[in-house]
Amino acid sequence: MDKKPKMIENINDDCQLIIINYLDYQSQYFLWASSKFFAPRLHSNVSYVLQRKSSHVLDYNYMFLEKNGSSSNQLQDAFLSTICSTVQHLELRSVTMNHLKHLMNHSFPCIRSLEYEWANVYESEYRQALQLLVDLFPSITSFKPFAPVNFERMEKWKFLEKLWSNKPKALDEGVSLHTFQDLEHLTVNMHFLRTASIVSVLNLPKLRTFSFSTLCPQTRALLPKILEQRPEDICKLSFSFINWTWFLESLLLLKNLRQLTLIDNILGSGQFQRLVSNLPVLEQVNIIGGQFLDCEMDLWDAVASCSSLKILSLSHILIEDDFYDSSRQFMCEALDNRSQPLLMHCYNTGEDELDLYMSRLRN
Known part of the structure; x- marks a missing residue:
């Protein structure tokens, strides 16, 4: 093995920091992981940059992998220890139950925004997985899952302001959002919009942004109802597949849009x-x-x-x-x-x- 000092390790700290900040996130991670073994000063500077990022992505497709493709808990713990005290927005990609359980070894006191996408999580595990997320990140204000969720498990998120939901695991009596009184931004898909759900949406006192899809025929009567009951509160609106003949008059009520x-x-x-x-x-x-x-x-x-x-x-x-x-x-x-x-x-x-x-x- 060549034991001579590497060129980048000889560059002064200011130049190293310029180079590090120029890299995209994935390259920064790989530089952090590899420099640990051959360039301690460079590794320290990459850690410095990562610690000052408020947003991080844990993509288990390529992060924390050893040469044989298996997961390295040691590498994962070292990286999480670097960012866990400062990260505010976290994206979890291709995450499994084992990954979530390993995250429980760390504390994330500043997390306010969370996104996740499952990999190899069975439907029977959704409740347990969501409960782990609630326990891990009790103070989040923004939640975006690309997977089914169960609102019963989410009731401990008392400070939730932004919610995206594409496949809610509804209770028998329908999904209710009455617990989330601070909710300001809501994005849902067409399957969410049932009568029971809409009642709880319309009663959210701070709702300002409502984004939804209106492909299903049963939602056609809901948009006018939403707009007529909350026209002064909605300042941002997104939707797809609208029939203008039905909805134009209702949209004209949004004087604060x-x-x-x-x-x-x-x-x-x-x-x-x-x-x-x-x-x-x-x-x-x-x-x-x-x-x-x-x-x-x-x-x-x-x-x-x-x-x-x-x-x-x-x-x-x-x-x-x-x-x-x-x-x-x-x-x-x-x-x-x-x-x-x-x-x-x-x-x-x-x-x-x-x-x-x-x-x-x-x-």
Whole structure:
């Protein structure tokens, strides 16, 4: 083995820190794991950087593995000891029951946001796994599972403000959210929206963001009910597969709506313009997938009718060549008459996380 000092180990600390901070998270982890054995000062500097990150990802597909592919508890404990006292947001990917049980050996006092995705967890283990998460992270305010959850186990999370739920393991009498009185942001899929669930949603006193899918026929009557009972509270709304003929009048009630995300919808120019022109504080519109407007003039007419709009984002939309106005007349007229700039994103709505999440809900 070459025992000569490695070049990077000879660089001063400031230069090492610049290099470390330039790397992506996965590369930082591998540098941390490998430098432990050949470059102690570099390892110390990588640990310094990792300890100051508020967000971490534990991906058990590649982390903590030995050469034979088995899990190294020693490596895992060393890494968790490095980050556990400072991490605030944690993502658990490809996590198993054994991984969760091993996490119990550590304390995470600052965790406030949690995401997880199971690997090889049987349905009979969901309750036990969720109970372990509740015990591990008692003070979280944000929870995003890519797996079924049981709300009965979650009642100890008294400070929960944000909740994403795609496959709730409902109790016989239906899912109730009455325990989560601090809940401000809720994202659910179409299977969540039952009558019993909606009653508890409508009674949440602090709810401000409600994102949902409306593919199933039984949800068609629920959207008007939600919007009519809580129109002044909702400032951010996302949904997919809406029938504008049914829901436009209800959407016009959202006078405090600031951000609207439309996923896989069919936009009619007259309906879309009427909607945005009647939402007085609307600041951001995200259009993800679906069928777009017929021509560029319709787009700029809608922009011109919404003076509060600051951000327009278009993502995953096929726009034909004949959509565009070569003279740029309508765009110039709409923008020249605005009192504030308009920021326009294409292929980056700023809602990429939501886009990915909604695609998972539909699969």
